[in-house]
Amino acid sequence: MTQAFIDAMDDANALIARDKKLAAEIFARGSKTKVEPADVQEMIEDKDARFSTTPNGVMQFADFMHRAGTIKVKPDSWSDMFVPQLSGRQGS
Structure with a gap:
C-alpha cells in the first residue's frame, strides 16, 4: 500500500513537471475552495516551488x-x- 501511494505521488509530480497547466486545472477542479486554474498554475510555476516525493x-x-x-x-x-x-x- 505504501509503494502504491509513493508511485501515485511520483506520477502526480511527473504530471506537474510535464504539464503545469493541466495539473493546475485538475487541482482547481478537485479543490474544495474556489480557486482559478490560472492562480494555481502561477503557484506551481513559482521559481521556488519544488514537487518531489524524494525528501531533500x-x-x-x-x-x-x-x-x-x-x-x-x-x-x-x-x-x-x-x-x-x-x-x-x-x-x-
Missing part, C-alpha cells in the same frame, strides 16, 4: 533541531526518518 534538505533541519536541543538523537541519515521504500533515492 531534511538532514539540515535535523542537524539544526539537534543543535537546538529539540531532538536528543540526530539521525545518521535522512532515510532513517522515512519509509524504507524511499531509501534508494538520492535524498538529503
Whole structure:
C-alpha cells in the first residue's frame, strides 16, 4: 500500500513537471475552495516551488533541531526518518 501511494505521488509530480497547466486545472477542479486554474498554475510555476516525493534538505533541519536541543538523537541519515521504500533515492 505504501509503494502504491509513493508511485501515485511520483506520477502526480511527473504530471506537474510535464504539464503545469493541466495539473493546475485538475487541482482547481478537485479543490474544495474556489480557486482559478490560472492562480494555481502561477503557484506551481513559482521559481521556488519544488514537487518531489524524494525528501531533500531534511538532514539540515535535523542537524539544526539537534543543535537546538529539540531532538536528543540526530539521525545518521535522512532515510532513517522515512519509509524504507524511499531509501534508494538520492535524498538529503
